[in-house]
Amino acid sequence: MNYTEKEYWIKAEKSFEILHACSGCKRKQSFVNTGCFRVNANGNKLDVWLIYQCQKCRHTLNIPIFERISPAKLDKGLYKKFLENNAELAEQYGRSFSFFKLKKFEVDQNSASIVLYDKSGKADEGDSCTGFERIIVHNDSGLKLKNEKLVATVLKISRSAAKKLIDESKISLSAESTTVIIEFI
Ligand SMILES: [Zn+2]
Known part of the structure; x- marks a missing residue:
């Protein structure tokens, strides 16, 4: 696929x-x-x-x-x-x-604020990344993030909108060690 x-x-x-x-x-x-x-x-x-x-x-x-x-x-x-x-x-x-x-x-x-970086090491200031089917997030710092905060940051949406996506099973999250995969269903 x-x-x-x-x-x-x-x-x-x-x-x-x-x-x-x-x-x-x-x-x-x-x-x-x-x-x-x-x-x-x-x-x-x-x-x-x-x-x-x-x-x-x-x-x-x-x-x-x-x-x-x-x-x-x-x-x-x-x-x-x-x-x-x-x-x-x-x-x-x-x-x-x-x-x-x-x-x-x-x-x-x-108080922890997080920034997203892309592959080239540049801070990501781009548009919302809805439209992708699958987003891989590497969280090497080991910082524990609530799913809502993680999804809100990555998709650049509000915490409540992120919660809605999770609650309504519009996305699925799977974590493996320090990597989280967000998939749109
Ligand atoms: Zn003091």
Whole structure:
């Protein structure tokens, strides 16, 4: 069978916000990426953290990247980037859902905004892709998205219109690892 097919990659548009207990506010707050690292030498071991900050009171939250690592084991180029607070690298960590998952930090899913990229790596700003029979979406960031949000983003329609399509079985979704396939029935 011949399908008219379209393929997308989903990426985070900006650093994820983290939900964590704030010692300043004495309650759970939303923390944002400062774009800075902290490197601490402890004997002959190094600790490296990505620094997040409470949106309300600016208390900081250190997210460990490396803990008690031998300097010999740390790539020199990477170490230099940590020391100079390389903004691009800080963003790379901030947009990695799997990084926060690994470190057991809670990503604020509601604040997460996602962008679609096409095969060439360009952000997709095109028209709605209804008219395709099958859309393949690669969600490599590991970010968990509700079906409605995913369909709404990919088809560029409202959340309620996406819900309607799903509820009325006009489309089917099947997921395999980090790939979701949307098919029009
Ligand atoms: Zn706070």
